[in-house]
Amino acid sequence: MNNLIPEILKVIFKYLYDPNADSCYIADRNHLYSCILVNRYWCKVSVPILWSRALNYYGSIHERQTKILSLLKCLDQKSRNNLINNGITFPFSFDEVTIFQYTSYIEVLDYGKLINLVEDWLNTLQKLPAESLSLVLRSILKLLVKETKIKSFKTWPV
Incomplete structure (x- = not known):
């Protein structure tokens, strides 16, 4: 093969x-x-x-955590520092590099599911500032806009 x-x-x-x-x-x-x-x-x-389509389905708790951590490892230094300076700690070292730039492969994005993935991850951390969800989402969305070729974007009905 x-x-x-x-x-x-x-x-x-x-x-x-x-x-x-x-x-x-x-x-x-x-x-x-x-x-x-x-x-x-x-x-x-x-x-x-x-x-x-990795952000389009939930999977197990471990799988959801792995997805978010993989995305966070793809953040640039400025975004990482912004999150750290706002009290968000990471359960990994940024010295660990990903084998792939996973964000470049994402073609389908469901915003509601992304929010749920980030919320699930943030719920595992302790003593977070109230604005943590919006800070992490903003960082990930900036990364996705810069790196991806999204073919389908789903949002909540207004």
């Missing part, structure tokens, strides 16, 4: 979930996660597919 060109492998991997669905099915995501573990080549092809 390593002899397949990335474009062909990508088409095969996209069949593991319905690209027209609002969310990926758990079993389908698990198949893609398995592809990541095969080798670097498969990982490089399957990660963008997984992250294209």
Whole structure:
């Protein structure tokens, strides 16, 4: 399978979930996660597919935490410092770098689900300032606007 060109492998991997669905099915995501573990080549092809709709479904508590932490690790130094200066602490060192720039793969964004993901993460922290949610959301949204090629954006009905 390593002899397949990335474009062909990508088409095969996209069949593991319905690209027209609002969310990926758990079993389908698990198949893609398995592809990541095969080798670097498969990982490089399957990660963008997984992250294209990563913010469009919730997953387990651990999965939600991992998504937010991965996004936060992609923040630039100015955004990180702003959050730290406003009393938000991170359960990781910013010396840890991500293997991928995950935000560049996001194609579908559901703003309501993003808010819920951030709220879930903030609820695990203690003694946060009242404006923490808006600060973190603003930082992540700035990152997404700068880094992504969003094809679909969903907001709450007004």
